[in-house]
Structures are given as structure tokens and as C-alpha cells.
Amino acid sequence: MALNNSSLVWFRKGLRIHDNPALEHARKDSKHLYPVFVLDPHYLQPDPIAFSPGSSRAGLNRIKFFLESLVDLDSNLQKLGSKLLVFKGEPVQVLIRLLKQWDVKKLCFEFDTEPYYQSLDKIIKVFDNLLLHLQDYASSAGIEVFSPVSHTLFNPADIIQKNAGRPPLTYQSFLKLAGTPSPPLTSTSSFLPPVGVTGDYEILNVPTIEELGYGDISQEEFTPFKGGESEALKRLRESLNDKEWVASFEKPKGDPSAFLKPATTVLSPYLKFGCLSSRYFYQCVQDVYKNVKKHTSPPVSLNGQLLWRDFYYTVSYGTPNFDQMKDNKICKQIPWDDNDELLIAWREARTGYPWIDAIMVQLRQWGWMHHLARHSVACFLTRGDLFVHWEKGRDVFDRLLIDSDWAINNGNWMWLSCSSFFYQYNRIYSPISFGKKYDPNGAYIRHFLPVLKDMPKEYIYEPWTAPISVQSKAKCLIGRDYPKPVVDHAFASKDCKRKMGEAYELNRRMNGLVREEDLKGLRRKFEEDQDQSLKSRSQKQKLIG
DNA sequence: TGTTCGTTGTGGCC
DNA sequence: GGCCACAACGAACA
Incomplete structure (x- = not known):
């Protein structure tokens, strides 16, 4: 088969090379591969007011962690002969332009359960107020769309379906339905197809905090944790080195006041951005379990923590208005003070x-x-x-x-x-x-x-x-x-x-x-x-x- | 309808 | 460090 097609991999979360099915699928049989990240001004605009109650803009520490993760992703792509192409704008609109310009035949991006990404995935607004589904656009343009579930251990939709359309509301019932997590991809490619001709679009470098306009915001101290896949894998290895610690991990027994050496792995921010694959993490912990006499079990064990993460992803995916009290069926209605x-x-x-x-x-x-x-x-x-x-x-x-x-x-x-x-x-x-x-x-x-x-x-x-x-x-x-x-x-x-x-x-x-x-x-x-x-x-x- | 069980409370006692 | 009383909930399951 001739390699004459172009693929576009759209990074959102999943800021990693390892266990990345979207990247792997985009790579296969492609002459050119365009790795794209679109900075959404809506998410990134700094909030000049120190912060008003209810402001949900991301704080400086998370933006910093996120930008470090992008820089690391770019660097890891470059090691494979590629690079990250950064754009700024309304993500789906930018994406449609790029698909047309580059004559892309394959669009690959990780599936995401969050309402923000769900809305990006489903509906786009084009010039003349016409509402279009991304999938519809792609199929009308003859573009293959590949959107695998790889942020979580399980596909939340499968678990909800197994439970007659309702998400399980307890951890134990979730475990019964869940079964064994999907394994991570075993092979990691040693090279990627080159980026093709990019045309006259303005391609940015990963911006600095100052370039994003956060320079004026005062911050007494920055987070000691650095973003990125490389840092995530290093941290994972360090945590897993101590096999006895992994085997005897019991979350409720941890010391919340420990700060010189935290009582947990602090891998959560890397899981959040997908710098670390939860499936890879789970498998590494399983490998440790195989080599010790006894180990703790869910819900308190280390892998039990990854299952908690999937539990919440599943319930949130199957519960309308999960992020509010009003019109949320699983949420008790309580007359909280407005103080x-x-x-x-x-x-x-x-x-x-x-x-x-x-x-x-x-x-x-x-x-x-x-x-x-x-x-x-x-x-x-x-x-x-x-x-x-x-x-x-x-x-x-x-x-x-x-x-x-x-x-x-x-x-x-x-x-x-x-x-x-x-x-x-x-x-x-x-x-x-x-x-x-x-x-x-x-x-x-x-x-x-x-x-x-x-x-x-x-x-x-x-x-x-x-x-x-x-x-x-x-x-x-x-x-x-x-x-x-x-x-x-x-x-x-x-x-x-x-x-x-x-x-x-x-x-x-x-x-x-x-x-x-x-x-x-x-x-x-x-x-x-x-x-x-x-x-x-x-x-x-x-x-x- | 009743029973069991639930990652992570406190304070008093031994 | 373990045990108990305190006062007591709802989801899941029989």
C-alpha cells in the first residue's frame, strides 16, 4: 500500500507518547503526520481579578504545569522525528481549517467524557450559523475519524450499559461490573512520519506564561511539581522502586501532614493531563504485586485508587448535571448558606x-x-x-x-x-x-x-x-x-x-x-x-x- | 421488607 | 494501638 495519506492527531488530554492509541493509529500507513494542539483562549485567559467567588479559570500553577507538559510532549515528538504544531483559537474551527488545508484523510483524537470535550466533539458552528457535527463533517469530507477510549481503565459507556443504562453508585457495585482493565499498548514507535507542508498558517511555539498574559499575576510560590510525560515516568519509576511500599499501600493510613515526602505518589496531576497512562500505571503496579508475597486490595490499595478514578468518570458520564446540586438526581438537595x-x-x-x-x-x-x-x-x-x-x-x-x-x-x-x-x-x-x-x-x-x-x-x-x-x-x-x-x-x-x-x-x-x-x-x-x-x-x- | 455493608470520625477507655 | 459508644445514612441485594 502506498503511503500517500496525511493524518492529524489532535492532542487535548493524553499529552504523551506511550500508550497513545490515537497517535499509534495516526502513524500507521501515513506519509505525513500532523500532531496538533489548539490553545483555547476560553480556557487560557488570565483572570485579572484576584479571583471572584465562582471563578473557574485555571490558576497559575496548573497553567504552568500544563505548558511544561506541552513542551515535554514537543520534545518527545522531536526525538521521533516529528514536532508539536501549536495553534490558538476556537479548537473545532481551527481543526476544520487544518483538515481542509492539509487534505487530511485520518483524524485521530482521544475520546473524552467531560462536557467541555463532548461539546467540542459533537457540534461545530461554521461560518453561516449552520450547525454541524464533527463526525458528519468528517464523513462528508471522506475523513476517517478514530477516537479511542484511552484516558481511563475502562470505557464508562460499557459499564453503564452493563448496569441497565444506570451508572453504579457504589464502589463495590462498580468493581463487580468493571472486570479487568484494558491493557496498555505494548509497542511504542521509534519514529513517526514527518510533518508535511504546513502552508501559510501561523504555527506557534508552546507559549510561556508571560506570553499568555499571566506575567502580571503575583504568586508567592510556585508548585514544586513539574509537568510532562518524562517527569511522570520518572516519578512512576521512583514510586514503584519501593516494592514493599507499593504492596502495603493503604490510602486511609497515609499521613496528610507529610510534605517533605508526601504519603502518596503525587501522580494525580500527570494522570489528569494524560502525561501518564492510567492503564500503564495499573499494569506496572500489577507487575509489582506478582513479585511480592502479599499486597493490599481495592479500595485502599494503589490500584484501588486508579479504580476510584474510573468510578467517578463512570458516574459523571452517566449523570446529567453532575457538577451541580440542582437537577442532579444523585445529589441531595440541601439549603446551604450563601455566606x-x-x-x-x-x-x-x-x-x-x-x-x-x-x-x-x-x-x-x-x-x-x-x-x-x-x-x-x-x-x-x-x-x-x-x-x-x-x-x-x-x-x-x-x-x-x-x-x-x-x-x-x-x-x-x-x-x-x-x-x-x-x-x-x-x-x-x-x-x-x-x-x-x-x-x-x-x-x-x-x-x-x-x-x-x-x-x-x-x-x-x-x-x-x-x-x-x-x-x-x-x-x-x-x-x-x-x-x-x-x-x-x-x-x-x-x-x-x-x-x-x-x-x-x-x-x-x-x-x-x-x-x-x-x-x-x-x-x-x-x-x-x-x-x-x-x-x-x-x-x-x-x-x- | 429487612439485612448487610460501606476506603479515610471522635472521644473515652483500657 | 485497639475497642467501644455515640447516632445513624442509603445503595445493593436478598
Whole structure:
């Protein structure tokens, strides 16, 4: 067969060479191969306002990680005799132009379950307001489209189909349906077909942060984690070297306060961008398991974590409006407070609870925290203390995490807020004792909140209880150098439990069909209760005073 | 309809 | 480090 066809591989996630079925298919029998990435201004525009509540623009750390991943992809393509062609614009429009210009016969890109990519895949708007499906366009132009599932271990659609069209809502039922993951590709090509004539289109280099207009945004500290496939594979090898560690890995036993050497692999950001194939990761861990006497199992094991990822991808794919409370069938309807003051205190690490604030500083500086640290702050913001809507916390995480993943982030916020998957709202993480259990001396707090670095360990988790003499010796006066607690945890958590109980009862009575009016009614009632209790508390304080 | 089970709570006790 | 009471949910399955 003569090699006279051109192929285009469209990178979105899947920023890697290894286990990349779209790239492999594009390579085969092609004279020319065009590896393309389209920068979508909608995703990349910097948000000049420090950040308004609800802003979902990607933060600096994730953009940096992403650009490093593109640079590494380009470099790895060049080693194979190719290179990355970067464009800027509305992705599908750019793509259609390129398909025409280069007379492409094969269009290959990784399938993606996220609504953003689903909309890109399906509908394009051409010049005359005509709506076209990408697949329709391609078939009318005689272009073969290849869009394999390779971001996840399984095809979410298969699992949903096996379960009579409904996604499984528990991990165990997911496992039963899932079976054995698809293996990664075994062969990796040692060369790629050359890029053909590119015509007169402006092809960019991978831009720098400054070129994207992020230069003016101040950032105290950048994430210590570097993006890219090379870094991902190096990190994977380092993690897997310690076979005993891999075999005995139990997620819930990890130490959330460990930061010099994190308790987990920190491979999540690489999985998010597809710098690392989850199928390859899974297989490598299986290989370690084969060579040890015993190993842990899902859900707590290392491979169990990859299965959690697929679990959330599957549920999110099969649940309309997965990323919101309203019109989301699996989400409990709860009358969360609309309290921007508390939200901002949480977001800006000013809650007055050092354990919570240190975690929020780590989020801002590193774009990564341990899973249980995320639990602590998510519980605190929602059902544990502040009773703020999980969507608000989700937005903050979505902006600041380098590993923020649409399915996983939304799923975990519903989990932690007892809106779905997990319902035992009595179990509340203490913002004082949970961290103390792992780090009694408060080394984590001292590192991320240097203002508290000289506070004696007796008071480091509750500095407001320190006598004034101790505070002044530690050069940290509570209320001046570090805030007083925004709420009294004992009181707030009790109040949250009561509200959750009442909201749950309303959901049961209405059989899941809670109307907005009912929620408003319950919220009004909560506000009245709060007024009452504030009055009685201030009366008590007057009596005590 | 009833039973079992669920990755990761806290505080008190031994 | 393990055990218990606390107060208690819903999905899955029989």
C-alpha cells in the first residue's frame, strides 16, 4: 500500500507518547503526520481579578504545569522525528481549517467524557450559523475519524450499559461490573512520519506564561511539581522502586501532614493531563504485586485508587448535571448558606483554625495537598462547620489544584458534603484533633503558616487558647497577627448536624423531589434559628461578662 | 421488607 | 494501638 495519506492527531488530554492509541493509529500507513494542539483562549485567559467567588479559570500553577507538559510532549515528538504544531483559537474551527488545508484523510483524537470535550466533539458552528457535527463533517469530507477510549481503565459507556443504562453508585457495585482493565499498548514507535507542508498558517511555539498574559499575576510560590510525560515516568519509576511500599499501600493510613515526602505518589496531576497512562500505571503496579508475597486490595490499595478514578468518570458520564446540586438526581438537595464572608475566609486561609488554613496555603502554593487534607477542608467548608455550598468549594479547588479533574473533583465534593455517595453526616473531621493525631508538634502548620512558627506545640492547633504572654512571646497575637476562629467548632458542627438531619428528612419526605421553594423555606428557618441562638448566646455572654 | 455493608470520625477507655 | 459508644445514612441485594 502506498503511503500517500496525511493524518492529524489532535492532542487535548493524553499529552504523551506511550500508550497513545490515537497517535499509534495516526502513524500507521501515513506519509505525513500532523500532531496538533489548539490553545483555547476560553480556557487560557488570565483572570485579572484576584479571583471572584465562582471563578473557574485555571490558576497559575496548573497553567504552568500544563505548558511544561506541552513542551515535554514537543520534545518527545522531536526525538521521533516529528514536532508539536501549536495553534490558538476556537479548537473545532481551527481543526476544520487544518483538515481542509492539509487534505487530511485520518483524524485521530482521544475520546473524552467531560462536557467541555463532548461539546467540542459533537457540534461545530461554521461560518453561516449552520450547525454541524464533527463526525458528519468528517464523513462528508471522506475523513476517517478514530477516537479511542484511552484516558481511563475502562470505557464508562460499557459499564453503564452493563448496569441497565444506570451508572453504579457504589464502589463495590462498580468493581463487580468493571472486570479487568484494558491493557496498555505494548509497542511504542521509534519514529513517526514527518510533518508535511504546513502552508501559510501561523504555527506557534508552546507559549510561556508571560506570553499568555499571566506575567502580571503575583504568586508567592510556585508548585514544586513539574509537568510532562518524562517527569511522570520518572516519578512512576521512583514510586514503584519501593516494592514493599507499593504492596502495603493503604490510602486511609497515609499521613496528610507529610510534605517533605508526601504519603502518596503525587501522580494525580500527570494522570489528569494524560502525561501518564492510567492503564500503564495499573499494569506496572500489577507487575509489582506478582513479585511480592502479599499486597493490599481495592479500595485502599494503589490500584484501588486508579479504580476510584474510573468510578467517578463512570458516574459523571452517566449523570446529567453532575457538577451541580440542582437537577442532579444523585445529589441531595440541601439549603446551604450563601455566606461569602465565610467562603472568602476559608479560601484565603483566614478561618483561624491553623490546620485548615495551612492546608489552604498549601493548596495555593503547591496546587496539591494530601487526600485527607482535602477531606478536612472540604468537610469544614460544607457540612462540618461553615455550611457553605459544595459548588463554591469545588470552584476554588478547580482553579487552584494542578490535578483538578472534572469528574473526580465534583464527585469528591459531593462525597465530603454528604450530598452523594457518602451519607454519614455525623462523622465530622475536627479542625483541631484530626491533624494533631498525625503531627502533634505542628511541623506542617509551622511550614505553611510561618506566622505561627514559634507558637508552643500545646497551642499550635488552638492558638486562641494561648495566654497573652505566650502569644506575645511567640510574636503572634491572635486577632492581630493571626485571626480568631471564624466559628466555634463545637457549636457550629452541632448546628450543621441538625441542619443536615432536617434537610435529609425533607429529601426523604419528598422522595428526592425537593422543590426550590422547600429549600428556601428550610434556609429561612435555619436563619431564624441562628438569630435566636446568637441572641441567647450573647445574652449568656453578657451574664458571664 | 429487612439485612448487610460501606476506603479515610471522635472521644473515652483500657 | 485497639475497642467501644455515640447516632445513624442509603445503595445493593436478598
